[in-house]
Amino acid sequence: MSEELSFDILHTVLDSAYEGIVIVDKQARIIHFNNAYSRITGIKKEQALGQPVTDIIDNTQLHMTLQTGQAERGKIQVISGQEMVVHRIPIWRGEEVVAAVGMLIFEGVSELHKILEMHQEKERKADKALADSQKKNKKQMVTLDQIIGKSKEMSETKRIARRAAKTLATVLITGESGTGKEMFAQSIHQLSPFADGPFVSVNCAAIPEHLLEAELFGYEEGAFTGARKGGKPGKFELADQGTLFLDEIGDMPMIMQSKILRVLQEKEGMRVGGLKPYRTNVRIVAATNKELEQMVSEGGFREDLYYRLNIIRLHIPPLRERKEDIPLLLSYYVKEICERYLASPKHFTEEAVKLLTAYNWPGNIREVVNIVERIVSLAEGEEISATDLPSMVLRHQDSHAPVSFSGGETTEVLDTVRKESMEQEREVIINVLKETKGNKSQAAKKLGIHRSTLYEKLKKLQIK
Template sequence: MLPRVLITSPYPDFTKLTEDICCELSVEPVIIEAVLEDAVQKVLKITERDEIEVVVSRGGTAAALKNNVSVPVITAEASDYDILQALWEAKNISSKIAFLGSYYHQGGYEFKKPEKILGINIKQYLYRNYEELENMVLRAYEDGMEVVVGGGQPAVNMAKAMGMRGILIYSSRRSIVQAIERAKEVIRIRRHDRKYTQRLRTVVNSVEEAVILVDEQERVMFINRVAERILGLDNRVVMNKQIKELNNLWLAGVYQDGIPCDGHLQELDNTKVVVNRYPVNSKNENFGVVVTFQELTRLQQLEQKTRRKIYHKGLVARFSFDDIIGESRAIREAIETAKKYGHTDSTVLITGETGTGKELMVQGIHNISSRKEGPFVAVNCAALPENLLESELFGYEEGAFTGAKKGGKLGLFELAHGGTIFLDEIGKIPFSLQGRLLRVLQEKEVMRLGGSKVIPVNVRVIAATNLELSDAVQKGDFRADLYYRLNVLKLKLPPLREREGDIELLTNHFISSFNKKFRKNVKYIPKEIRDWINQYQWPGNVRELENFI
């Protein structure tokens, strides 16, 4: 879409030159010949009706527009050369020269050098609107001036009516080109910001938590739809208003004094909510606070839903090494190593990029191990909030927290007793839970939340990560003792780009699989696409290739 620019023109020649320049610069212009208040009124009507991205104007008209319209205004400044040229023309008419300038230039123009160069005296008359412009032309007439420079076509007409000569300050092609180029850059930046803002708005509106952004002066900058619903507020109404102005008890309650908190439980109107407040900082500069909150009943529903999803997997490993497609040396060596690990009972740490098939390999290890008749329990450590992950892993006793299920609940370690527990994305496990996990690995026992007794568990742990845990240990984000406890046997899975020949095998496998699934009969892929498939780096590895096919 071409940039849409509204341009105010002070005289016909400016209109024609601007039209030509916009055509050359691929800009879609809307041009009106008007100045000062007349231009402001016309621009307001057009911007209300049409989608104008930037306004380009001159001098006093530009200043008036900036004070009255919400669209960005770019000033097409007349250059010193443009002014000097107009003064030279005026000198050839009379030495009694009046210069009409706008208050856009605070304090007027500096004419000492032009006066010296041209050998003339220039008297300035400043104006802000039509009425002042007319008064200044009249005053110039009363002061005995014979030629008027500036003020646009209206000033020329006024001067002529009083028997004086009027000289227009013509904008050079260069000054107009520079203004249009600046307008294009402003449009580019605004479009980029609009895309970014809309993406961010969509992300924030897609979460199930209420989200509120407050600036450093406690003004509401954004609330998402969930927050609008719970608080009974409209984002468009509350924008840029201070929290205390809104007189909303819930909003004041979850914000309080803006002090950071994480998972704070509080009661509002007999409803329990879990509140988080995160400061927005950059280089020791404060930009406000992000507040998120969720009704406890909603969290409990999410907890139950998450449990159902995990438990409905059946606690069974469905895949074996035979299900791993690939003949490359890299993947065969990885499988052979995994098979050796399957005949031991030690903890295994599997590393590899996302989409390399870590869970498939884990299930293969389980299914050839002495624990293959036991349960296989998989949990993604990054998929659950910290409080839910803790209750999922270790279970809880009845009454451990509000909404806890009667009779309590088995944790995943207890469910995996006699089998294998797969801790996916182990690098994302909160630091506060790493100590409890280490104890389970060392002592082979767990204690439920709210419980007072330890429960022995016989579980083999296999962990996986796409992060380099040794780096996380160096940064202090991951406990060194837990890392060494997990990193007994290490298996690194090769990325697809290093599995020579496997892309072809996997492509054919997925075509066959999706033919059956979608009742299609795709027999081949065009050579140029197949060549591209073989040359592409596949950063998402096998999962990305499968989705592509």
């Protein structure tokens, strides 16, 4: 390539660069001054070329770079009244510095600082809001009696939870998705010696691997680019004297598994970029829907951490293994959702309950909530019958349902539902009557039923 051509190419590249670039010869005269530099400083190229750099650029140090031969990177320099980040790089030929390059990296560092500060301020506010809502939520946290289920399986699970809560031991909650693991974790906290402390929850699957350590253990100011001023406490610090809920622990990367294990053993944590460890006294409750034992045998989960976590095991059986709980859940959620949506009260027909009970509920209770929500918003009458059910429920009928609908057990289950929904209906009507101060026409209107229907109901439900 001819020298001329390389020179042209170099010029084009320099001129199209986004950064401001100035090059001086060994006498500190400007030999190149690119478009960006001109745009940023407002100095014309013709004015600059051939002039001593010290005459053209405020506060320049480029002549010093020629003398020292030292590169400087990321220095702040005030140019045209604005702080900017600059690099200064000497060009050596043999033993001699023959030129120096100055680069302006950011236009208006102060802008950048402002954006960064705004962002940090936002984060601080969000943290505070979270802390406040956690305080407020304390009373709204789930307790064991809000966990619906009277089946043998559920009663046993609750019994274990109650006993586990009283101890200081780590609890490992397992169960399919939507079985209520988070509800149990909160209930355990409420009944535990740590109930006065915070309940802090971390979803190990939702946080990118490289941020997880900072999230769990906190970081010091300047620990990495983007680390905010004053650093940030980690979840282990925030949960001190309370419960730390490690949700989806099966998704924790191996490297973090070792770090968690160390904290559990030594009760000491260390912030990213920190020098001194801090003490931490937290009760760990972990949950997963993965088969941890299998992960251990396949090398995906540390065996020693598994044993540390699995001190008390709380397994929540899937809904299809405790079908008696289905009617209870249906009647609870239909009432709750109607109230929440300000819809007139509804109830399931016997047949609908039968079909819903025979469904296999792969999404467990979360699916119950979703399906009831869908039905309530679509069904028009106050009765929810088989035709109102999603086709999926009709398609996936479990022929080996432990509760058959021919025996005495069935009648019992349906009786429970009937009683519950009658009680619920009774309660709603009484409340509406209270609101209308006993005016039945108004009450019927509010309930969205005919007055004669209301009279029938009052008689049937023995409301005076």
